[in-house]
Amino acid sequence: MLVNILAPIFVFAVIVLIHEGGHFLMAKFTGMKVEEFAVGFGPKLGGIKRGETLYSLRSIPLGGFNRIAGMDSSDKNDDPRAFVNRPVWARLLVIAAGSVFNVLLAFFIFAGAFLYAGYQTFPDLPVVGGVLSGTSAEKQGIEKGDTILTVAGRKVDTWTDIGKITKTLDTRIVPVTVSHEGEEKTLTIMMTDGDNGRPIIGISPYLEHHDVGLGEAFLMGGERCLFLLKMMVTGLVDMISGHEADVAGPIGVARMSAQVADTGFLSLLLFIALLSLNLGFLNLLPIPLLDGGVLILTLIEGVSGRELPEKALYYIQAVGVTILLGLFLFAMSNDIQGLMK
Incomplete structure (x- = not known):
């Protein structure tokens, strides 16, 4: 039960803190003034100020946030180090850094997993890799x-x-001849139904294990990220075109976190990598209020040489709120349906 509570907190905290850490480090690197870097949300439990930045701990341990001077468009900050007064290239780097850090987190987790555990291939040999418990086999x-x-x-x-x-x-009773340590023997097996309803003997195939070096692990980590990003694009296209799409909200993610945690810490890390990649991808979509939307607006401002009118920003943000609310309701609907199954 404790794992079911702590696993979702750990998952959300890691991916959000990495995201916000990207914004924070790039803001510092480009000379912006970061007023606060918070771990968690809600009422402040305490904090330490180092230089101009307050590093605080909040009561709700789900992620965190940055408070960069001049980040709020309504904040007419005259400080030359404020976000709104920095060059366009610097603002673009800060905005993109959160998603980039999420992608990098996924890459390093995947690469580390390949380096630690290697990978397996299916040589299609008639060799038993495992026997299902309780079966006739x-x-x-x-x-x-x-x-x-x-x-x-x-x-x-x-x-x-x-x-x-x-x-x-046509029968579930089948004779099976096997070779065990060089000795042949014929056994009578009562087949059972598999997950797809087809009859199975109750054995799993032999998988060949391969160790991986550092260079190959990095290459495979990159390939895995590219493959998953392509899958995310396909899923997004399916959702937009009205096809069935499997989208989970916070409840669904929390449930999956608890389930994955039961299978081991490596599985939980791989789940974090998948979610981090998702967050990085979704945040770069050109939707107002997301990092991708802010990137587009900042680019427009850089090309035109002037800020967008407040009325235009209002309508753009209203569209963003509508899209995000729709996505949230869709995801929550899927979560509720999942709870009812």
């Missing part, structure tokens, strides 16, 4: 490392041959 003595020779009297050359044979059988 386990009771009849099939073990990890055994080679499947025949199923229902038909020769097996590859692992995929097993599924091709079993789906054509």
Whole structure:
């Protein structure tokens, strides 16, 4: 139960703090004045001031925020180090840094996971990689490392041959010949239903393990990020075009965090990497109020050489609020449906 509570807090805190940390570091790097860097939200529990920046701890431990002087468009700050008074290139770097840091976090987690755990491939050999607990295969003595020779009297050359044979059988009772440490034996197996309703023997395939060096881990981490980003673009297009899209809100993410945490810390880190990549991608969408929308507005200001009229900003922000509210309601609807299943 404690893990179910702490896991979502840990997940949200990491991805939001990394995001805000990107804004913070780039603001400092470009010479802007950062008035506060807060860990958490809500009432302040305490803080330490170092130079001009207050580093505070808030009561709600879900992420954090920056308070950069002149960041609020309504703040007519005359300080030359205020956000609104800095060059356009500096503002663009600060705005983009949050999402860039989220992508970098995902990249380093994926690369680290490949370096630590390596990866597995499916050689399609008729070798048992594992036996499902409680199945007839386990009771009849099939073990990890055994080679499947025949199923229902038909020769097996590859692992995929097993599924091709079993789906054509009219009976659930099937003779299986295996080779165990060089000794052949024929066993009578009672097949059970798999997840897709198809009959299964109750064994899983052998997967070949590969160790990974540092350079290959970085390459594979980058490839994984690119693959997931392409999947996110596809999902966004599906959602816009009215096709079914699997979108989770905060409740859904919290539930998944608790479930993933039960499978181990590495799985939780990989889940954080996926969410961090999602946050980085979504924040760069050209939607007002998101970092991507602010980037576009800042670019327009840089090209035109003047600020947008307040009335135009009002309508742009109203559109942004409408879009974000719609996305939030859609995600919450999916969360509620998930709770009812």
